[in-house]
Amino acid sequence: MWTLFRRYKLFAIRSWEREATLKISSFLILAVTYALTIFLIESAFNFKSIISRWGDAPKLTVYLSEGQTPTTQKKINKQKKRNYF
Numbered sequence: 001m002w003t004l005f006r007r008y009k010l011f012a013i014r015s016w017e018r019e020a021t022l023k024i025s026s027f028l029i030l031a032v033t034y035a036l037t038i039f040l041i042e043s044a045f046n047f048k049s050i051i052s053r054w055g056d057a058p059k060l061t062v063y064l065s066e067g068q069t070p071t072t073q074k075k076i077n078k079q080k081k082r083n084y085f
Contacts, residue, residue, distance in 0.1 A: 016023065062076055 062080070064073065064076070
């Protein structure tokens, strides 16, 4: 069993010595391809969410100070509806 392990170990060392650049370049190409694929998938999902949000109606929040009269609130609501809807 150990002789078999040593034989494969020697084979791996010799293979690495002979074809190191080929193995490194193959690994780098796979890593870049994987990263690019993940980037494109994530971008597609993000683009989909951005497109879905464009259709939403604009929203406006108005904070009134204490003691505002109902007529002031009605004026603000009219102004808001006229400008944003």
